Amino acid sequence: MKEHPLAPPQLSTHRLLVRLGTRRDVREIVRYYRTNRAFLTPFEPTRPDDFFKEDFWRGQVERNLIEFNYNQSLRLFVFEQANPDTIIGIVNFTQFFRAPLHACLLGYSLAENKQGNGYMSEAVSLCAKYIFDELNFHRIVANYMPRNQRSGNLLKKLGFVVEGYARDYLLINGKWEDHILTSLLNTHWQPD
DSSP, X not given: OOOOOXXXXXXXXXXEEEEEOOGGGHHHHHXXXXXXXXXXXXXXXXXXXGGGSXXXXXXXXXXXXXXXHTTSOXXXXXXXXXXXXXXXXXXXXXXXXXXXXXXXXXXXXXOGGGTTSSHHHHHHHHHHHHHHHTSOXXXXXXXXXXXXXHHHXXXXXXXXXXXXXXXXXXXXXXXXXXXXEEEEEOTTOOOO
């Protein structure tokens, strides 16, 4: 694998900070997932018990940095500018594919108590710009369950286009779930 030439991003808007997690964030990452466990469970794969423990996340934040450095993923945490020590969301870009596809997969979550403020739209838009402009991807793929219309509305608002429907696409919370397949294209993509 080719090592990535860029430093990890520190992205911001007037309301949000978005960055990789560090060892000093481990306790806060665990708090985010524990606090939002019941809210997120219907939309995520079944999590092993150690996922909600600090030992797991001490290793995971290191793996996240290694994966970024080796151009494999970008796993970001979202903070409010007004409270830069409290995680309110996650924006992950995984499954980095380069030539000839130049695509990655988007996943995200937002704390239950922060819903309805436009934070996820703001964070995903900011991060997608980085993925296109700095990492030079041509396509971001995002998929959502038909019953998760809030996610579908977010993707539509950001310009993602529906490309298909996949039956029994992902094992979510112990059950195979259909997904609507979408993508956003980088119309300014240039070969390296």
